[in-house]
Amino acid sequence: MRQNPSFTLASEEGVKRLVREHPWAIIVSMTDASGLVASHYPVLLDETAEGIVLLTHVGRPDEVVHELGRHEVLVIIQGPHGYISPGWYDANPAVPTWNFVTAHLHGTPELLEPDENLRVLDALVDHFEQRMPEPRSMRSTPENAAYAERIAAGTVGLRIPVARFVAKNKMSQNRPDETVDRIIAELDGDGPYASPALAEEMRRTHEVLRAARAERAGATSADASAPAVGERA
Template structure:
Protein backbone atom coordinates (compact mmCIF):
# COMPACT_ATOMS: atom_id res chain seq x y z
CA UNK A 1 0.00 0.00 0.00
CA UNK A 2 1.00 3.63 -0.43
CA UNK A 3 3.23 4.80 2.41
CA UNK A 4 0.95 7.03 4.48
CA UNK A 5 2.31 7.11 8.05
CA UNK A 6 -0.53 9.22 9.47
CA UNK A 7 -3.09 6.57 8.44
CA UNK A 8 -1.13 3.59 9.78
CA UNK A 9 -3.03 1.08 11.90
CA UNK A 10 -0.53 -0.64 14.19
CA UNK A 11 -2.78 -1.94 16.97
CA UNK A 12 -3.13 -5.73 16.61
CA UNK A 13 -6.54 -5.63 18.29
CA UNK A 14 -7.78 -3.16 15.67
CA UNK A 15 -6.58 -5.45 12.89
CA UNK A 16 -8.34 -8.36 14.59
CA UNK A 17 -11.52 -6.30 14.71
CA UNK A 18 -11.17 -5.61 10.99
CA UNK A 19 -10.74 -9.31 10.17
CA UNK A 20 -13.59 -10.34 12.44
CA UNK A 21 -15.97 -7.86 10.86
CA UNK A 22 -14.85 -8.48 7.27
CA UNK A 23 -14.00 -12.18 6.95
CA UNK A 24 -14.23 -12.42 3.13
CA UNK A 25 -10.59 -11.95 2.08
CA UNK A 26 -8.26 -12.33 -0.88
CA UNK A 27 -5.28 -14.68 -0.69
CA UNK A 28 -2.43 -13.94 -3.10
CA UNK A 29 0.52 -16.23 -3.84
CA UNK A 30 3.67 -15.62 -5.85
CA UNK A 31 4.12 -19.10 -7.26
CA UNK A 32 6.60 -20.74 -9.59
CA UNK A 33 4.15 -20.11 -12.47
CA UNK A 34 3.22 -16.54 -11.52
CA UNK A 35 0.73 -14.71 -9.33
CA UNK A 36 -2.40 -16.54 -8.15
CA UNK A 37 -5.32 -14.98 -6.24
CA UNK A 38 -8.38 -16.59 -4.65
CA UNK A 39 -11.15 -15.46 -2.32
CA UNK A 40 -12.22 -17.27 0.84
CA UNK A 41 -13.67 -16.54 4.30
CA UNK A 42 -11.16 -16.36 7.14
CA UNK A 43 -11.66 -16.64 10.88
CA UNK A 44 -9.40 -15.57 13.71
CA UNK A 45 -8.09 -18.43 15.80
CA UNK A 46 -7.38 -18.00 19.50
CA UNK A 47 -3.65 -17.66 20.10
CA UNK A 48 -1.60 -18.14 23.24
CA UNK A 49 0.18 -14.86 22.53
CA UNK A 50 -0.91 -11.52 21.10
CA UNK A 51 -0.31 -12.61 17.52
CA UNK A 52 -2.70 -12.92 14.60
CA UNK A 53 -3.65 -16.42 13.51
CA UNK A 54 -6.04 -17.00 10.60
CA UNK A 55 -7.80 -20.22 9.63
CA UNK A 56 -9.70 -21.03 6.47
CA UNK A 57 -9.85 -23.55 3.67
CA UNK A 58 -9.46 -23.63 -0.09
CA UNK A 59 -11.31 -25.78 -2.58
CA UNK A 60 -9.22 -28.34 -4.41
CA UNK A 61 -7.12 -27.86 -6.52
CA UNK A 62 -6.47 -24.30 -5.28
CA UNK A 63 -3.96 -25.68 -2.80
CA UNK A 64 -1.85 -26.77 -5.76
CA UNK A 65 -2.35 -23.56 -7.72
CA UNK A 66 -1.17 -21.55 -4.69
CA UNK A 67 1.58 -24.04 -3.78
CA UNK A 68 0.27 -23.73 -0.23
CA UNK A 69 2.80 -24.45 2.49
CA UNK A 70 5.78 -23.87 0.20
CA UNK A 71 6.08 -20.11 0.58
CA UNK A 72 4.64 -16.97 2.12
CA UNK A 73 1.24 -15.70 0.99
CA UNK A 74 -0.49 -12.34 1.27
CA UNK A 75 -4.02 -12.09 2.66
CA UNK A 76 -5.84 -8.84 1.88
CA UNK A 77 -8.70 -7.84 4.19
CA UNK A 78 -10.91 -5.00 3.02
CA UNK A 79 -13.15 -3.17 5.49
CA UNK A 80 -15.62 -0.36 4.80
CA UNK A 81 -14.55 1.95 1.98
CA UNK A 82 -16.06 4.57 -0.25
CA UNK A 83 -15.78 7.71 -2.33
CA UNK A 84 -15.56 11.01 -0.47
CA UNK A 85 -16.97 13.86 -2.56
CA UNK A 86 -15.56 17.39 -2.38
CA UNK A 87 -19.21 18.46 -2.15
CA UNK A 88 -18.69 17.73 1.56
CA UNK A 89 -15.60 19.98 1.71
CA UNK A 90 -15.25 23.77 1.88
CA UNK A 91 -15.29 25.39 -1.60
CA UNK A 92 -11.52 25.81 -1.74
CA UNK A 93 -11.01 22.06 -1.22
CA UNK A 94 -12.03 20.42 -4.48
CA UNK A 95 -9.95 17.20 -4.69
CA UNK A 96 -11.96 14.05 -3.85
CA UNK A 97 -10.54 10.97 -2.15
CA UNK A 98 -11.39 7.40 -1.22
CA UNK A 99 -11.57 6.48 2.44
CA UNK A 100 -10.95 2.88 3.48
CA UNK A 101 -9.84 0.45 6.15
CA UNK A 102 -7.53 -2.22 4.74
CA UNK A 103 -4.99 -4.74 6.03
CA UNK A 104 -2.30 -6.76 4.26
CA UNK A 105 -1.28 -9.85 6.24
CA UNK A 106 1.67 -12.13 5.45
CA UNK A 107 2.43 -15.66 6.59
CA UNK A 108 3.23 -19.16 5.36
CA UNK A 109 0.15 -21.45 5.44
CA UNK A 110 0.17 -24.66 7.45
CA UNK A 111 -1.88 -27.46 5.94
CA UNK A 112 -4.43 -28.80 8.42
CA UNK A 113 -5.14 -32.48 9.00
CA UNK A 114 -8.48 -33.82 7.79
CA UNK A 115 -9.88 -33.71 11.32
CA UNK A 116 -8.65 -30.17 11.92
CA UNK A 117 -10.01 -29.07 8.58
CA UNK A 118 -13.43 -30.49 9.39
CA UNK A 119 -13.38 -28.72 12.77
CA UNK A 120 -12.53 -25.39 11.13
CA UNK A 121 -15.22 -25.89 8.49
CA UNK A 122 -17.71 -26.51 11.28
CA UNK A 123 -16.57 -23.37 13.08
CA UNK A 124 -16.94 -21.34 9.88
CA UNK A 125 -20.50 -22.55 9.42
CA UNK A 126 -21.36 -21.99 13.08
CA UNK A 127 -19.81 -18.50 12.99
CA UNK A 128 -22.04 -17.33 10.16
CA UNK A 129 -25.12 -19.30 11.14
CA UNK A 130 -25.20 -17.98 14.71
CA UNK A 131 -27.28 -14.96 13.70
CA UNK A 132 -29.87 -16.99 11.81
CA UNK A 133 -33.26 -17.72 13.45
CA UNK A 134 -32.67 -21.48 13.11
CA UNK A 135 -28.91 -22.03 12.75
CA UNK A 136 -27.78 -24.91 10.54
CA UNK A 137 -24.77 -27.01 11.54
CA UNK A 138 -22.58 -29.57 9.79
CA UNK A 139 -23.69 -31.91 12.56
CA UNK A 140 -27.09 -32.17 10.83
CA UNK A 141 -25.50 -34.85 8.64
CA UNK A 142 -21.90 -35.28 9.69
CA UNK A 143 -21.24 -38.23 7.40
CA UNK A 144 -22.23 -36.26 4.29
CA UNK A 145 -20.41 -33.16 5.56
CA UNK A 146 -17.18 -35.12 6.07
CA UNK A 147 -17.45 -36.54 2.58
CA UNK A 148 -17.89 -33.06 1.10
CA UNK A 149 -15.03 -31.72 3.24
CA UNK A 150 -12.63 -33.95 1.30
CA UNK A 151 -12.97 -31.45 -1.54
CA UNK A 152 -11.30 -28.79 0.61
CA UNK A 153 -7.89 -28.22 2.18
CA UNK A 154 -7.73 -26.47 5.54
CA UNK A 155 -5.05 -23.88 6.28
CA UNK A 156 -3.72 -21.97 9.25
CA UNK A 157 -1.73 -18.78 8.72
CA UNK A 158 0.31 -17.41 11.60
CA UNK A 159 0.72 -13.79 10.55
CA UNK A 160 4.39 -12.80 10.70
CA UNK A 161 3.84 -9.16 9.70
CA UNK A 162 1.08 -6.84 8.57
CA UNK A 163 0.59 -3.47 6.94
CA UNK A 164 -2.76 -1.85 7.76
CA UNK A 165 -4.34 1.51 6.99
CA UNK A 166 -7.36 3.34 8.39
CA UNK A 167 -7.68 6.31 6.02
CA UNK A 168 -10.67 8.11 7.52
CA UNK A 169 -10.15 11.84 6.91
CA UNK A 170 -7.86 12.26 9.91
CA UNK A 171 -6.25 15.14 7.98
CA UNK A 172 -9.50 17.13 7.83
CA UNK A 173 -10.87 19.73 10.23
CA UNK A 174 -13.55 18.53 12.68
CA UNK A 175 -16.34 20.43 10.93
CA UNK A 176 -15.38 18.85 7.60
CA UNK A 177 -15.33 15.40 9.19
CA UNK A 178 -18.84 16.03 10.48
CA UNK A 179 -20.01 16.94 6.97
CA UNK A 180 -18.40 13.84 5.45
CA UNK A 181 -20.02 11.58 8.04
CA UNK A 182 -23.38 13.25 7.45
CA UNK A 183 -22.98 12.75 3.70
CA UNK A 184 -22.09 9.10 4.14
CA UNK A 185 -25.11 8.61 6.41
CA UNK A 186 -27.42 10.33 3.90
CA UNK A 187 -29.31 8.90 0.96
CA UNK A 188 -27.07 10.17 -1.83
CA UNK A 189 -25.22 8.07 -4.44
CA UNK A 190 -22.18 7.64 -2.19
CA UNK A 191 -23.98 6.81 1.04
CA UNK A 192 -22.06 4.30 3.15
CA UNK A 193 -23.29 3.92 6.75
CA UNK A 194 -20.57 1.39 7.54
CA UNK A 195 -17.85 3.81 6.45
CA UNK A 196 -19.56 6.60 8.40
CA UNK A 197 -19.47 4.39 11.50
CA UNK A 198 -15.74 3.73 11.04
CA UNK A 199 -15.08 7.45 10.66
CA UNK A 200 -17.12 8.28 13.75
CA UNK A 201 -15.23 5.67 15.73
CA UNK A 202 -11.83 6.90 14.51
CA UNK A 203 -12.70 10.50 15.42
CA UNK A 204 -14.29 9.65 18.78
CA UNK A 205 -17.76 10.71 17.65
CA UNK A 206 -19.75 7.54 18.41
CA UNK A 207 -21.70 9.18 21.21
CA UNK A 208 -22.64 12.28 19.24
Protein backbone atom coordinates in the same frame (compact mmCIF):
# COMPACT_ATOMS: atom_id res chain seq x y z
CA MET B 1 0.75 -0.55 0.23
CA ARG B 2 2.19 2.95 0.62
CA GLN B 3 1.92 4.20 4.16
CA ASN B 4 1.12 7.65 5.49
CA PRO B 5 1.71 8.28 9.22
CA SER B 6 -1.69 10.00 9.50
CA PHE B 7 -3.51 6.87 8.35
CA THR B 8 -1.35 4.02 9.69
CA LEU B 9 -3.20 1.27 11.53
CA ALA B 10 -0.45 -0.19 13.69
CA SER B 11 -2.58 -1.80 16.39
CA GLU B 12 -2.73 -5.60 16.37
CA GLU B 13 -6.11 -5.40 18.10
CA GLY B 14 -7.33 -3.00 15.41
CA VAL B 15 -6.36 -5.49 12.72
CA LYS B 16 -8.06 -8.32 14.62
CA ARG B 17 -11.26 -6.29 14.81
CA LEU B 18 -11.08 -5.73 11.05
CA VAL B 19 -10.74 -9.48 10.43
CA ARG B 20 -13.62 -10.30 12.80
CA GLU B 21 -15.96 -7.80 11.18
CA HIS B 22 -14.88 -8.34 7.55
CA PRO B 23 -13.81 -11.98 7.17
CA TRP B 24 -14.04 -12.24 3.36
CA ALA B 25 -10.38 -12.33 2.30
CA ILE B 26 -8.26 -12.34 -0.84
CA ILE B 27 -5.38 -14.82 -0.69
CA VAL B 28 -2.52 -13.96 -3.08
CA SER B 29 0.45 -16.20 -3.90
CA MET B 30 3.50 -15.73 -6.10
CA THR B 31 3.96 -19.23 -7.50
CA ASP B 32 6.70 -20.90 -9.50
CA ALA B 33 4.29 -22.56 -11.93
CA SER B 34 1.65 -19.89 -12.57
CA GLY B 35 3.03 -16.60 -11.34
CA LEU B 36 0.57 -14.52 -9.34
CA VAL B 37 -2.53 -16.42 -8.17
CA ALA B 38 -5.45 -14.98 -6.17
CA SER B 39 -8.43 -16.70 -4.54
CA HIS B 40 -11.28 -15.53 -2.29
CA TYR B 41 -12.23 -17.33 0.94
CA PRO B 42 -13.69 -16.52 4.38
CA VAL B 43 -11.24 -16.48 7.28
CA LEU B 44 -11.51 -16.67 11.06
CA LEU B 45 -9.11 -15.67 13.80
CA ASP B 46 -7.66 -18.37 15.97
CA GLU B 47 -8.71 -16.65 19.19
CA THR B 48 -6.62 -19.05 21.31
CA ALA B 49 -3.33 -18.16 19.63
CA GLU B 50 -0.86 -15.41 20.41
CA GLY B 51 -0.55 -12.75 17.73
CA ILE B 52 -2.69 -12.87 14.59
CA VAL B 53 -3.40 -16.37 13.30
CA LEU B 54 -5.93 -17.01 10.53
CA LEU B 55 -7.94 -20.17 10.00
CA THR B 56 -9.52 -20.96 6.66
CA HIS B 57 -9.80 -23.57 3.93
CA VAL B 58 -9.45 -23.77 0.17
CA GLY B 59 -11.22 -25.99 -2.31
CA ARG B 60 -9.08 -28.52 -4.11
CA PRO B 61 -6.97 -28.05 -6.21
CA ASP B 62 -6.33 -24.50 -4.98
CA GLU B 63 -3.74 -25.80 -2.51
CA VAL B 64 -1.76 -27.04 -5.52
CA VAL B 65 -2.36 -23.96 -7.67
CA HIS B 66 -1.22 -21.68 -4.81
CA GLU B 67 1.65 -24.03 -3.87
CA LEU B 68 0.45 -23.60 -0.29
CA GLY B 69 2.98 -24.34 2.41
CA ARG B 70 5.91 -23.71 0.11
CA HIS B 71 6.07 -19.93 0.45
CA GLU B 72 4.54 -16.90 2.07
CA VAL B 73 1.11 -15.67 0.99
CA LEU B 74 -0.52 -12.25 1.18
CA VAL B 75 -4.00 -12.12 2.74
CA ILE B 76 -5.92 -8.91 2.06
CA ILE B 77 -8.76 -7.87 4.37
CA GLN B 78 -10.96 -5.00 3.17
CA GLY B 79 -13.29 -3.06 5.45
CA PRO B 80 -15.78 -0.30 4.59
CA HIS B 81 -14.69 2.04 1.80
CA GLY B 82 -16.20 4.70 -0.43
CA TYR B 83 -15.93 7.84 -2.52
CA ILE B 84 -15.57 11.18 -0.72
CA SER B 85 -16.67 14.18 -2.79
CA PRO B 86 -14.81 17.51 -2.54
CA GLY B 87 -18.28 19.07 -2.37
CA TRP B 88 -18.47 17.71 1.17
CA TYR B 89 -15.47 19.76 2.30
CA ASP B 90 -15.73 23.56 2.06
CA ALA B 91 -15.49 26.28 -0.59
CA ASN B 92 -11.71 25.94 -0.97
CA PRO B 93 -10.25 24.11 -4.01
CA ALA B 94 -10.05 20.37 -3.34
CA VAL B 95 -9.98 17.02 -5.09
CA PRO B 96 -12.02 13.91 -4.29
CA THR B 97 -10.59 11.00 -2.36
CA TRP B 98 -11.48 7.48 -1.28
CA ASN B 99 -11.75 6.54 2.39
CA PHE B 100 -11.05 2.96 3.37
CA VAL B 101 -9.65 0.57 5.94
CA THR B 102 -7.62 -2.44 4.85
CA ALA B 103 -4.90 -4.79 6.07
CA HIS B 104 -2.24 -6.77 4.20
CA LEU B 105 -1.25 -9.83 6.23
CA HIS B 106 1.81 -11.93 5.38
CA GLY B 107 2.42 -15.49 6.52
CA THR B 108 3.27 -19.03 5.41
CA PRO B 109 0.24 -21.37 5.52
CA GLU B 110 0.28 -24.62 7.44
CA LEU B 111 -1.85 -27.33 5.81
CA LEU B 112 -4.14 -29.06 8.30
CA GLU B 113 -4.86 -32.74 8.71
CA PRO B 114 -8.37 -33.87 7.67
CA ASP B 115 -9.74 -33.93 11.24
CA GLU B 116 -8.39 -30.42 11.91
CA ASN B 117 -9.81 -29.24 8.60
CA LEU B 118 -13.24 -30.54 9.60
CA ARG B 119 -13.05 -28.61 12.88
CA VAL B 120 -12.17 -25.43 10.99
CA LEU B 121 -15.10 -25.97 8.62
CA ASP B 122 -17.38 -26.52 11.64
CA ALA B 123 -16.14 -23.26 13.17
CA LEU B 124 -16.62 -21.31 9.94
CA VAL B 125 -20.20 -22.53 9.51
CA ASP B 126 -21.07 -21.93 13.17
CA HIS B 127 -19.54 -18.45 13.07
CA PHE B 128 -21.84 -17.31 10.27
CA GLU B 129 -24.88 -19.39 11.20
CA GLN B 130 -25.06 -17.99 14.74
CA ARG B 131 -26.85 -14.89 13.42
CA MET B 132 -29.59 -16.93 11.81
CA PRO B 133 -32.93 -17.37 13.62
CA GLU B 134 -32.47 -21.14 13.44
CA PRO B 135 -28.72 -21.81 13.15
CA ARG B 136 -27.82 -24.92 11.19
CA SER B 137 -24.50 -26.47 12.10
CA MET B 138 -22.59 -28.55 9.63
CA ARG B 139 -22.99 -31.78 11.61
CA SER B 140 -26.27 -31.21 13.45
CA THR B 141 -27.68 -34.59 12.41
CA PRO B 142 -26.09 -37.91 11.38
CA GLU B 143 -27.17 -37.22 7.78
CA ASN B 144 -25.62 -33.76 7.86
CA ALA B 145 -22.44 -35.14 9.43
CA ALA B 146 -22.02 -37.80 6.77
CA TYR B 147 -22.59 -35.23 4.02
CA ALA B 148 -20.15 -32.78 5.64
CA GLU B 149 -17.39 -35.37 5.82
CA ARG B 150 -17.81 -36.16 2.12
CA ILE B 151 -17.73 -32.47 1.19
CA ALA B 152 -14.76 -31.78 3.49
CA ALA B 153 -12.66 -34.24 1.51
CA GLY B 154 -12.73 -31.74 -1.35
CA THR B 155 -11.16 -29.01 0.79
CA VAL B 156 -7.85 -28.35 2.53
CA GLY B 157 -7.73 -26.55 5.88
CA LEU B 158 -5.16 -23.82 6.53
CA ARG B 159 -3.64 -22.18 9.55
CA ILE B 160 -1.80 -18.97 8.67
CA PRO B 161 0.34 -17.41 11.43
CA VAL B 162 0.79 -13.77 10.42
CA ALA B 163 4.48 -12.89 10.50
CA ARG B 164 3.94 -9.22 9.67
CA PHE B 165 1.23 -6.87 8.49
CA VAL B 166 0.71 -3.44 6.95
CA ALA B 167 -2.64 -1.82 7.63
CA LYS B 168 -4.20 1.51 6.76
CA ASN B 169 -7.23 3.33 8.17
CA LYS B 170 -7.86 6.38 5.97
CA MET B 171 -10.86 8.20 7.44
CA SER B 172 -10.24 11.92 6.72
CA GLN B 173 -8.00 12.31 9.77
CA ASN B 174 -6.34 15.24 7.96
CA ARG B 175 -9.60 17.22 7.89
CA PRO B 176 -11.03 19.58 10.56
CA ASP B 177 -13.82 18.33 12.80
CA GLU B 178 -16.55 20.30 11.05
CA THR B 179 -15.58 18.80 7.69
CA VAL B 180 -15.45 15.30 9.16
CA ASP B 181 -18.93 15.77 10.61
CA ARG B 182 -20.21 16.93 7.22
CA ILE B 183 -18.68 13.90 5.47
CA ILE B 184 -20.23 11.53 8.01
CA ALA B 185 -23.62 13.19 7.54
CA GLU B 186 -23.39 12.76 3.76
CA LEU B 187 -22.39 9.11 4.12
CA ASP B 188 -25.32 8.58 6.48
CA GLY B 189 -27.69 10.25 4.00
CA ASP B 190 -29.42 8.99 0.88
CA GLY B 191 -27.16 10.39 -1.83
CA PRO B 192 -25.44 8.40 -4.58
CA TYR B 193 -22.36 7.76 -2.41
CA ALA B 194 -24.14 7.09 0.87
CA SER B 195 -22.46 4.38 2.95
CA PRO B 196 -23.67 3.90 6.54
CA ALA B 197 -20.94 1.32 7.19
CA LEU B 198 -18.23 3.80 6.17
CA ALA B 199 -19.92 6.54 8.20
CA GLU B 200 -19.81 4.30 11.27
CA GLU B 201 -16.12 3.47 10.69
CA MET B 202 -15.33 7.19 10.39
CA ARG B 203 -17.34 7.92 13.52
CA ARG B 204 -15.43 5.29 15.49
CA THR B 205 -12.05 6.57 14.27
CA HIS B 206 -12.76 10.21 15.08
CA GLU B 207 -14.30 9.49 18.47
CA VAL B 208 -10.97 7.96 19.46
CA LEU B 209 -9.01 10.88 17.98
CA ARG B 210 -11.18 13.50 19.69
CA ALA B 211 -10.99 11.72 23.03
CA ALA B 212 -7.19 11.62 22.75
CA ARG B 213 -7.06 15.33 21.92
CA ALA B 214 -9.31 16.15 24.86
CA GLU B 215 -7.11 14.09 27.17
CA ARG B 216 -3.97 15.85 25.95
CA ALA B 217 -5.65 19.25 26.34
CA GLY B 218 -6.70 18.35 29.89
CA ALA B 219 -3.19 17.27 30.77
CA THR B 220 -1.72 20.47 29.34
CA SER B 221 -4.24 22.57 31.26
CA ALA B 222 -3.46 20.73 34.48
CA ASP B 223 0.27 21.24 33.95
CA ALA B 224 -0.24 24.95 33.32
CA SER B 225 -2.29 25.44 36.48
CA ALA B 226 0.01 23.42 38.73
CA PRO B 227 2.14 25.53 41.10
CA ALA B 228 5.79 25.80 40.21
CA VAL B 229 8.36 24.15 42.45
CA GLY B 230 8.80 26.25 45.55
CA GLU B 231 5.50 28.15 45.12
CA ARG B 232 2.65 27.86 47.56
CA ALA B 233 -0.48 26.20 46.13
